[in-house]
Amino acid sequence: MKLGNKASRITLTVIILVSLAVSFIFMAVKQGYHEDELLTYNLANSSKQLGVDGEWNTPQDFNEYLAAGEHRFDYKNVYENQITDASHPPLYYALVHTVCSFFPGVFSRWLAFSINVVMMTGSLILLYKIGKRVTGNNLYALIGTGGYALSIACITTTIYLRMYASLTFWVLAFLYLTLRMYDKKNTVGFVDCLLLFFTVTLGILTQYYFILCAGLIGLVFLIFKIKEKCCKDLIFYIITAAIGAGAALAIYPYIITNVLGGNRGFGSLKLDIDMITIVTYFIYKVFCYVQILAKDMFLNQIWLLILCTVCLIVSFIYLRIFKKKKLPRKAWFIIVPGVLYFIGISLVSPFNSDRYVMACLPLLSLVFSFGFIRAFGIIRNKKLSLAVPAGIVAASALAFALVKPYYVYGETNLYDPKTDNCVFVGTAMMEWNKCIDKFMNYDSVMIAKTTDMSSTLYDELDEFAQERGVITNGKVSSLAQSFMNNGSVDRKESDSLGVMVNDEKLRGLDEVTVYISRLADSDKVINKITSETDLKNYELIQKDRQFDEFYNWYDYFVETESYCNVYRFYK
Numbered sequence: 001m002k003l004g005n006k007a008s009r010i011t012l013t014v015i016i017l018v019s020l021a022v023s024f025i026f027m028a029v030k031q032g033y034h035e036d037e038l039l040t041y042n043l044a045n046s047s048k049q050l051g052v053d054g055e056w057n058t059p060q061d062f063n064e065y066l067a068a069g070e071h072r073f074d075y076k077n078v079y080e081n082q083i084t085d086a087s088h089p090p091l092y093y094a095l096v097h098t099v100c101s102f103f104p105g106v107f108s109r110w111l112a113f114s115i116n117v118v119m120m121t122g123s124l125i126l127l128y129k130i131g132k133r134v135t136g137n138n139l140y141a142l143i144g145t146g147g148y149a150l151s152i153a154c155i156t157t158t159i160y161l162r163m164y165a166s167l168t169f170w171v172l173a174f175l176y177l178t179l180r181m182y183d184k185k186n187t188v189g190f191v192d193c194l195l196l197f198f199t200v201t202l203g204i205l206t207q208y209y210f211i212l213c214a215g216l217i218g219l220v221f222l223i224f225k226i227k228e229k230c231c232k233d234l235i236f237y238i239i240t241a242a243i244g245a246g247a248a249l250a251i252y253p254y255i256i257t258n259v260l261g262g263n264r265g266f267g268s269l270k271l272d273i274d275m276i277t278i279v280t281y282f283i284y285k286v287f288c289y290v291q292i293l294a295k296d297m298f299l300n301q302i303w304l305l306i307l308c309t310v311c312l313i314v315s316f317i318y319l320r321i322f323k324k325k326k327l328p329r330k331a332w333f334i335i336v337p338g339v340l341y342f343i344g345i346s347l348v349s350p351f352n353s354d355r356y357v358m359a360c361l362p363l364l365s366l367v368f369s370f371g372f373i374r375a376f377g378i379i380r381n382k383k384l385s386l387a388v389p390a391g392i393v394a395a396s397a398l399a400f401a402l403v404k405p406y407y408v409y410g411e412t413n414l415y416d417p418k419t420d421n422c423v424f425v426g427t428a429m430m431e432w433n434k435c436i437d438k439f440m441n442y443d444s445v446m447i448a449k450t451t452d453m454s455s456t457l458y459d460e461l462d463e464f465a466q467e468r469g470v471i472t473n474g475k476v477s478s479l480a481q482s483f484m485n486n487g488s489v490d491r492k493e494s495d496s497l498g499v500m501v502n503d504e505k506l507r508g509l510d511e512v513t514v515y516i517s518r519l520a521d522s523d524k525v526i527n528k529i530t531s532e533t534d535l536k537n538y539e540l541i542q543k544d545r546q547f548d549e550f551y552n553w554y555d556y557f558v559e560t561e562s563y564c565n566v567y568r569f570y571k
Contacts, residue, residue, distance in 0.1 A: 002137055002138055002139055003138040003139045003142070004138070005138065007138075008128075008138040008139075008141075008142060011142050012124070012125070012128050012142060012145065015124070015142070015145060015146050015149045015150070016121055016124050016125075016149065018149070018150065019120070019124065019149040019150060019154055019155070019158075020117060020120070020121065020158070022150075022155055022400060023117070023120075023154075023155050023158040023159055026155055026159050026405055026408055027109065027110075027113055027158075027159050029408065029410060030109065030159060030407065030408050030409065030410070031408075031409050031410040031412070031415065032409035032410065032412065032437065032438075033109075033161070033409075033434065033437055034160070034161075034162075034407055034434070035433045035434035036162055037112075037160070037161040037162060037407075038066065038433055038434065038436050038437065039085075039433060040093070040096060040112060040161055040162055040163075041066040041067070041096065041100070041107060041112070042065055042066055042081075043078075043081045043082065043085055043093050044068075044078060044081075044093040044094075044096035044097040044100065045066065045067055045068040045069075045071060045096070045097055045100050045101075046064060046065055046066065046067070046068075046069070046071060046077075047071065047077055047080075047081065048061070048064045048065050050062070050065055050432075050447065051447060052430070052432065052447040052448075052449060053447075053448065053449060053494055053496040053499065054446065054447075054448045054496035054499030054500050054503065055446065055447070056444045056445065056446050056503075056505065057439070057444065057445050057446070057447060058443075058444055058445075059439075059440045059441075059442070059443075062436050062439055062440045062445075063105065063107055063440065065436065066107040066436065067100060067103075067104070067105050067106055067107045068097060068100040068101045068103070068104055068105075068106075069104055069105055071097075072101040072104055073097075073098070073101045074097075075094055075097065078090055078093050078094050078097050079252075081093070082252075082254075083254055086254070086257070086258055087258065088163065088207060088208070088258070089204065089205045089206065089207070089208065089248070089252050089255065089258075090205065090252060091163075091166075091202060091205035091206045092115075092162075092163035092166050092206050092207070093163075095115050095166070096111070096112050096115060099111045099112070099114060099115060107440075109161060112161040113158075113159070113161060115165070115166065116157075116158050116159070116160075116161070116165040116166075117158065119165040119166045119168070119169040120154065120157065120158045120165050120168070120169075122169050122173075123165070123168050123169045123172050123362065124145055124148075124149050124154075126169070126172040126173055126175075126176050127144065127145045127148060127149075127172055127362050127365075127366070128141050128142065128144075128145040129141075129176055130172065130175055130176050130179060130334070130366070131144040131145060131366055131370070133176070133179045133180070133183070133330060134179070134328070134330045134331060134333065134334060134366070134370070135370060135373075140369075140370060140373055142389075143369050143373065143388055143389050143392060144365060144366040144369040144370055146389070146392055146393075146396075147297075147365045147366075147368065147369040147392045148361065148362045148365035148366070150392065150393070150396035151296060151297050151361075151365065151396060151399065152295060152296045152297070152399050152400075152403050152405050153296035153297050153358070153361040153362075153365070154361075154362075155400075155405050156296065156354060156358070156405045156406045156407060157358045157361070159405065159407055159408070160355060160358075160406070160407045162355060163206055163207050164207070164355050164358040164359065165358075166206050166207075167203070167206050167207040167209065167210060167358070167359045168358055168359045168361075168362065170199060170202060170203035170206055170210055171203065171210060171213045171214070171359045171360075172362060173199045173203075174196070174199050174200065174203060174210075174213075174214050174217060175217050175333065175334070175337070175363075177192065177195055177196050177199055178196075178217050178218070178221050178237075178333065179330060179333055180192065181196070181221070181233060181236075181237055182221060182224065182225070182233075182330070182333070184233060185228070185230055185233070186230050186231075186232040186233055187233075188232070188233045188236045188237070192236075193236055193240040196237070196240045196241065196244065197240050197243060197244045197247070198244070199244070200214065200240070200241050200244025200245055200248070201244045201245075201247045201248045201251075204244070204245060204248035204255070205248050205251060205252060207359075208255070208258065208259055209345070209356065209359060210359075211245075212341060212344065212345075213337055213341050213359055213360065214241070216336055216337035216340050216341055217333060217336075217337045218237070218238075218241060219336070220332050220333050220336050220337070221234070221237060221333075222234060222238075224329055224332075225237075274471075274473050274475060276471045276473070277470065277471055277472055277473060277475060280469055280470045280471045281465075281470050282347060283469060284465070284468050284469055284470050285346055285347065285349075285352050286343075286346050286347070287468075287469075288346070288352040288552045289342065289345070289346035289352065289357060290302060290305065291552075292352075292353075292354045292357065293305060293342070293357075293361075293364070295354075295403060295406075296354065296361060297361070297364070297365065297368070298395075299395060299398055299399055299402065299403060300399075300402070300403045308368060308372075311372075311375065312367075312368065312371040312372070312375065315371070315374065315375035315378070316371070318378070319374070319378070323378075331370070334363045334366045334367055334370075335363075335367055337360065337363060338360050338363030338364045338366070338367050339364070339367070341357070341359070341360040341363075342357050342360050342364065345357050345360075352552045352555075353552075353555070354406055369388065369392070372388050372391075373388050376388060412542060413541075413542060414438050414541070414542060414566060415438060415441060416441075417441050417442055417513065418513055418541055418568050419442075419511045419512055419513045419568060420442065420443045421442055421443055421444050421445070421446075421505075421509055421512050421513070422439060422442040422444075422445045422446070422512065422513040422514070422515065423445070423446045423447075423448065423500065423506070423512055423513070423514045423515070424439070424445060424446070424447045424448070424514075424515040424517075425448050425449070425450055425497070425500070425514065425515065425516050425517065425520055425525050426447075426448075426449060426450070426515075426516075426517035426519065426520055427449060427450060427451070427453065427493075427517060427519045427520055428449060428493045428494070429517075429519055431517040431519060431563060431564070432447050432515075434563065435515060435564070442513070444505075446500060446503065446506065448496040448497060448499065448500040449493075449494050449495065449496050450495055450496075450497050450520050450521065450524070450525065451493050451494070451495045452495075452520065452521040452524050452525075453519060453520065453521060454518060454519055454520060454521055454522070455521060455523075457518060457519065460547055461547075462474065463547075464547045464548075497525065497528050500528075500529075501528055501529060501532040501533050502532075506533065507533055507534065509535070510570060510571050511535070511568060511569065511570035511571070512535065512568075512569050512570075513541065513566065513567070513568055513569075514529065514538075514566070514567045514568075514569055515564045515565075515566050516564060516565050516566075516567070517563060517564055518544050518563050518564065518565070519563075522565055526538065526567070529569055530569075534571050535569040535570060535571055536571065537569065537570050537571070538567045538568065538569045538570070539567065539568050539570075540565065540566070540567055541566045541567060541568050542564075542565070542566040543565060544563065544564055544565045
């Protein structure tokens, strides 16, 4: 069963519009930010530093921290911010800065979101083109594209205000160009190489995980071109990719130190834990990513993911052994990078987060969609051939109704301030980053730090880990400290509680809202305020969420609506 090109284009347009419409709806109801989303705006737009050692900050200070102002179209500042942050290359931040520069002094989620909309539109078009090249069938390509476009995975990628929608675009662009060059038997031309050069350069300058995904795609290309003795194509491909990587390195030479020795690279982790802890922790990591995949594409049901995977494997074995049907070579261009990237990232990612596998989720969508189309092909019944697209539509409708995407949040009442002024007490971990959008609702906010860490946090982490199968041997604190301090190049411990309680403005207030980070010793902070100021009374406004509400301890530490107990202190 096939569709004509015109009907396919119309259907693809409808799929894209529906996907973006759903993303707009979730973006509109989004309340709060992942801390890295706020860092996106700061690193893209500003060099401003906030007062974090007992100083007061105004809403204008926070706005200047996030919005493009005096540094409009200042790409040198963007570049220097990335050198200081030492975590990511600068291209995505330059894009965010460009958009924000047209709206000086404005902090809005819609500015970064507009970039994601463009990138995801391009990604869905590329995904369709990839599906068409792999299957040679417009309808199958539309089913694969629809399976991803109408999934929680696509919506989450679109509404997460980081570089991962852009990374997804460049990964799919690289795959599409690779497939196009694969179809040419020793006839690769200058235009092909030029497009590949720009894709490699811009992909690397967007996110370093592009290198891994492109490497896996290139490995498949290498194997098949050698088998087919198309050495001319292979040579052009390798040389072009190498020149593209060299260009990226020339533009941003800090790539090597970021990947190998930066605050997010391998050199940042110093672990003093037992091997059994490492092994069981990696098992836990893989399980976390299985849960992520189940939520993003299988109605948040692990059993459904397992069932679908088993069905595909069984059908593959049946067709290969009993029917002597091999998979088309082009199918391996989506299977190998999609599956190996997912497994590899689940093992090596510094944190367990869906964002790290976002770039391979479109490929996994094609794997499952095309796999079921192939499996249903065993039964020669035209009516049953409609089961795959019908199933995708039904599953998508259920997912949007039953599964809440990541990064929507919306469970806090802290956007309705109970007092005019606010105090945040945290540690050198800069926990205040995730609360900036809430702070902008107060007349002024003091940010203070303490060196007294929570006396119960590591015990809670240990219990959390053990309940999930990690054999900690009491050393989970070493693991947690390593990951929590990942990216801690310029963090300095200091204690400004003394400055806080002696501040004249604070002493003159009748009431104040106080955020106390879960990393800080809340008992000591509360005692400090009640014993050394006239604010002798306090009530809990919002209790911190519990570890058990999260399958992954990392999510607990970065979500906007966790990590703090919030009180109102009054005379």
